[in-house]
Amino acid sequence: MVDILVVTHTQDAASRNTGEVLGAARRLADETRGVVKAAVLGGGAKEAASVLFAGGADHVVWVEHPLLADPQADAIVAALTQVVPQTGAQVVLLADDSCGREIAPRLAHRLAAGLATEAVSVTAEAEAVVFRRHLYGGRCLAELIATRFPVIGTVKLRSVDPVAERVGYWGRETHLSVALEASLVRTRVVQRVAEEVRGVKLENARVIVSGGRGLKGPEPFQHLQDLAQVLKGAVGATRAAIDAGWVPVSWQVGQTGKTVRPDLYIAVGISGAIQHLAGMSASKTIVAINTDPDAPIFKVAHLGVVGDFKAILPPFTAKVKALAES
Amino acid sequence: MNIVVCVKQIIDPEIPAEQFTLDPGSKRQVRGGLSLVISAYDQNALEVALQLREKVGGKITALSLGDPEAQGAVKSAMGMGVDAGVLVSDPALAGSDAFGVAHVLARALQKIGVPDLILTGCVSGDTGHKMVAPLLAEELGLAYLSFVSRIEVRDDKVIARRIVEDGYEVVEASPPLVASILSDDSNVPRYSKLKDIMAAARKTVPVWKAADLGVSMAQVGPGGQRLQVRDVAIVQRDSRCELVSGETAVEQAERLALRLRELKVL
Numbered sequence: 077m078v079d080i081l082v083v084t085h086t087q088d089a090a091s092r093n094t095g096e097v098l099g100a101a102r103r104l105a106d107e108t109r110g111v112v113k114a115a116v117l118g119g120g121a122k123e124a125a126s127v128l129f130a131g132g133a134d135h136v137v138w139v140e141h142p143l144l145a146d147p148q149a150d151a152i153v154a155a156l157t158q159v160v161p162q163t164g165a166q167v168v169l170l171a172d173d174s175c176g177r178e179i180a181p182r183l184a185h186r187l188a189a190g191l192a193t194e195a196v197s198v199t200a201e202a203e204a205v206v207f208r209r210h211l212y213g214g215r216c217l218a219e220l221i222a223t224r225f226p227v228i229g230t231v232k233l234r235s236v237d238p239v240a241e242r243v244g245y246w247g248r249e250t251h252l253s254v255a256l257e258a259s260l261v262r263t264r265v266v267q268r269v270a271e272e273v274r275g276v277k278l279e280n281a282r283v284i285v286s287g288g289r290g291l292k293g294p295e296p297f298q299h300l301q302d303l304a305q306v307l308k309g310a311v312g313a314t315r316a317a318i319d320a321g322w323v324p325v326s327w328q329v330g331q332t333g334k335t336v337r338p339d340l341y342i343a344v345g346i347s348g349a350i351q352h353l354a355g356m357s358a359s360k361t362i363v364a365i366n367t368d369p370d371a372p373i374f375k376v377a378h379l380g381v382v383g384d385f386k387a388i389l390p391p392f393t394a395k396v397k398a399l400a401e402s
Numbered sequence: 403m404n405i406v407v408c409v410k411q412i413i414d415p416e417i418p419a420e421q422f423t424l425d426p427g428s429k430r431q432v433r434g435g436l437s438l439v440i441s442a443y444d445q446n447a448l449e450v451a452l453q454l455r456e457k458v459g460g461k462i463t464a465l466s467l468g469d470p471e472a473q474g475a476v477k478s479a480m481g482m483g484v485d486a487g488v489l490v491s492d493p494a495l496a497g498s499d500a501f502g503v504a505h506v507l508a509r510a511l512q513k514i515g516v517p518d519l520i521l522t523g524c525v526s527g528d529t530g531h532k533m534v535a536p537l538l539a540e541e542l543g544l545a546y547l548s549f550v551s552r553i554e555v556r557d558d559k560v561i562a563r564r565i566v567e568d569g570y571e572v573v574e575a576s577p578p579l580v581a582s583i584l585s586d587d588s589n590v591p592r593y594s595k596l597k598d599i600m601a602a603a604r605k606t607v608p609v610w611k612a613a614d615l616g617v618s619m620a621q622v623g624p625g626g627q628r629l630q631v632r633d634v635a636i637v638q639r640d641s642r643c644e645l646v647s648g649e650t651a652v653e654q655a656e657r658l659a660l661r662l663r664e665l666k667v668l
Binding site: 177214 | 415416418419422424429431443500501524525528529530531532533536537539540541545546547548549561564565566567568569570571572573574575576579584585586587590628629630631632633634635636637639642643644645646651652654655656658659660661662663665667668
């Protein structure tokens with residue numbers, strides 16, 4: 077019987093990311109006849125509870141404290157160090173997002189617990205919990221076995237499906253208090269700058285048109301924008317394009333950027349470096365457009381065009397538009 | 403501002419798939435004759451350190467944990483202009499997990515003298531792990547800035563830009579602290595000057611062993627691993643790329659669209 081604690085924050089409780097973590101937790105609980113508890117840091121409103129129960133939680137634990145109102149890492153780590161033992165969960169799961177990738181290791185250290193990050197599956201065996209994750213930029217899949225508990229895990233985004241919505245399901249709710257001192261907060265957010273997103277968000281897009289070093293500058297990204305607009309998708313980019321300053325960092329798909337799993341990924345002027353593939357190789361259909369027939373991207377693409385994107389994209393966009401209208 | 407940058411020497415990660423093999427015993431990549439490089443992400447961290455030294459002065463030390471050959475990574479860092487380097491190398495430390503690595507690096511940092519700033523790349527260039535930096539902060543009880551770039555020092559505070567899902571945050575903390583560096587257009591690593599490379603080649607890099615650092619041996623090596631690595635398998639990809647032909651770009655473009663329609667993708 078493996079009980080799982082899913083960690084989320086009020087602002088994130090109803091998100092797709094939390095739904096994915098709950099999906100992993102629910103499946104593990106069902107395998108072992110365990111219970112899924114969702115700890116919501118920062119307290120919350122009834123709307124979050126219904127989404128969490130529908131998404132797989134048996135029990136919602138509200139953890140309220142003024143220092144938890146913002147997702148501040150020091151406060152969250154300190155709070156969870158108290159919350160985890162109190163809930164008695166064997167497995168603690170967080171989303172592998174900008175918050176979880178910092179929180180999970182620090183929490184594991186405080187609790188002297190094992191740690192498995194970026195898991196694409198979490199299953200049970202006899203007396204153990206098995207985490208599977210990619211290594212070497214996606215070239216390998218590793219199995220990590222936890223036999224001591226609690227164990228902390230982060231769930232790789234866009235790799236685990238949420239469960240089918242359990243409509244009308246309602247479970248238990250409890251409130252947990254934590255003791256936190258202001259002096260434990262050592263980093264401060266001075267300013268938040270939200271990025272203006274026109275259209276669909278990159279990490280949720282079903283179609284992505286992405287550009288790399290082969291674009292040779294920022295202006296050609298307009299071709300990709302035009303295509304993305306017709307396809308109702310988003311525009312992504314590689315580390316090379318970001319480091320050259322052509323596009324914002326938030327457009328980056330890859331090992332240190334976003335992980336995406338669209339139905340269609342069109343890679344334009346992208347060589348196919350391992351660090352990029354790590355972020356998009358799970359895309360359902362991959363199309364590559366590149367002048368170099370030996371580019372590694374053609375080894376992972378389903379469809380390829382060897383040629384100059386400047387000559388190919390405009391007629392492609394026009395044809396796609398025409399097909400959509402017919 | 404004194405800075406230590408943690409660097410890792412890895413097998414070149416961008417080799418073609420055919421050259422990538424695993425050792426069935428250790429479950430790690432086989433080196434064979436493949437070339438060793440300093441992790442690209444660590445180079446971004448080195449660049450940040452060099453930019454800060456240009457602005458506020460101080461000493462930069464490169465610290466690495468690895469095989470004896472990892473001295474190459476330390477020398478490479480010194481060739482970029484870093485002032486000094488240290489290598490920790492000991493067979494007893496091989497096979498350590500991230501907790502073990504962080505523990506050893508922390509002991510080494512204490513021996514060097516905990517600096518104002520400890521920088522690392524945001525991800526390990528070979529394994530893809532993002533664990534050592536936050537664990538290092540915990541080991542040393544220091545503040546931690548995760549996935550940041552554009553570090554500045556103002557009024558004894560460190561200010562940086564942290565990328566988050568919906569944009570970015572400007573964050574602030576007091577040194578000493580640990581920061582993991584995200585690559586962007588502000589920290590593209592500089593080319594090494596020949597004179598710096600030659601000067602580095604002439605310097606000796608001290609090599610420390612576990613016993614020199616007072617490492618807790620229970621936390622390192624294969625015996626210190628918190629999780630058991632049961633199996634590592636190469637992911638097989640069904641790599642059959644269908645190339646769309648055409649006499650002209652327009653033809654290729656239209657055929658691609660039609661093919662995607664046929665496959666019900668469009």
